[in-house]
Amino acid sequence: xxxxxxxxxxxxxxxxxxxxxxxxxxxxxxxxxxxxxxxxxxxxxxxxxxxxxxxxxxxxxxxxxxxxxxxxxxxxxxxxxxxxxxxxxxxxxxxxxxxxxxxxxxxxxxxxxxxxxxxxxxxxxxxxxxxxxxxxxxxxxxxxxxxxxxxxxxxxxx
Numbered sequence: 001x002x003x004x005x006x007x008x009x010x011x012x013x014x015x016x017x018x019x020x021x022x023x024x025x026x027x028x029x030x031x032x033x034x035x036x037x038x039x040x041x042x043x044x045x046x047x048x049x050x051x052x053x054x055x056x057x058x059x060x061x062x063x064x065x066x067x068x069x070x071x072x073x074x075x076x077x078x079x080x081x082x083x084x085x086x087x088x089x090x091x092x093x094x095x096x097x098x099x100x101x102x103x104x105x106x107x108x109x110x111x112x113x114x115x116x117x118x119x120x121x122x123x124x125x126x127x128x129x130x131x132x133x134x135x136x137x138x139x140x141x142x143x144x145x146x147x148x149x150x151x152x153x154x155x156x157x158x
Contacts, residue, residue: 003040003043007035007040011032011043011047014031014035015046016050017031018051019050019051024051025053026061026065028051029062029065038069038070038072038073039068039069039070044059073109074109075115076114076115077116077118077135078150078151079118079120079123079132080094080117080130081120081122081123081133082095083123083126085129086123086126086129086130087130090130091129094142094144095119097144098147099117101148102115102117114154115154130143132147
């Protein structure tokens with residue numbers, strides 16, 4: 001999937017802005033994702049050239065950090081914890097409910113572009129399992145009913 005000319009220009013502008021900073025790659029990648037919504041594969045060459053890195057180095061960093069997305073994602077991200085404590089408290093059942101309610105699997109986005117569903121492997125909220133992160137907010141003790149409420153508050157359908 002290609003990016004628009006405006007997105008490419010934004011990426012080029014950000015590379016120019018960050019290129020002289022020591023350790024610029026991570027802050028630049030965060031800035032690009034903040035601006036465009038993800039780090040497009042087509043931007044790797046521009047980033048590498050601007051920071052005097054190889055494309056392999058840039059790709060390696062993008063693929064290593066799970067927070068960097070390489071494709072468009074929904075307006076909202078819902079992550080369900082899959083760590084042991086959450087599994088012991090019902091996260092597998094919650095996963096099944098979420099997938100059925102949203103009509104998508106992990107790493108997919110609802111047809112309306114509203115929600116991307118992602119697994120996460122510990123939110124550090126083990127005493128209040130199962131936990132879910134909705135965008136930047138961690139929600140504790142989520143069951144199917146609470147999940148439906150969270151999704152409804154995002155404007156999604158169940």
